[in-house]
Each structure stands twice: as structure tokens, then as C-alpha cells.
Amino acid sequence: MDKLEIKGKLNEWKGKLKQAFADLNDDDLKYEEGKDDEWLGKMQQKTGKTREDLIAWLKSLG
Numbered sequence: 001m002d003k004l005e006i007k008g009k010l011n012e013w014k015g016k017l018k019q020a021f022a023d024l025n026d027d028d029l030k031y032e033e034g035k036d037d038e039w040l041g042k043m044q045q046k047t048g049k050t051r052e053d054l055i056a057w058l059k060s061l062g
Helices: 006-020 036-047 051-060
Strands: none
Touching: 006 036, 036 051
16 A cells, blocks of 8 residues: 555645534544544544545545
């Protein structure tokens, strides 16, 4: 699996993530540089998606 570029895409994804998963809030979407795995883990818990499904979905957003 290639590395998911979270930092550069997060602003684009935030609105789409909130629309798709209404229980996400700004604190959930907060990203700290170098903590990609922690952020993905939090998104997995909140969305109920597997890591692979979540990454594929995020990549499909553009």
C-alpha cells in the first residue's frame, strides 16, 4: 500500500467526511503531523470501516 497523503488532503476531505459520517466533529478530524496511523485509527473507530476500505474511500475523494 502506498502512503496516504493526509496532511495535504485533509482540508478537502473534512467536509466530505462530515457529510458521510455525521457523528464526526472537528476534534475527531484534527490531525497532527507524523501521526498518520493514529488519525487513521481514530477514523476507523468513528466510521466503522476497515483501514483498507477507509484508505480506498479517501483516495476516491480525490
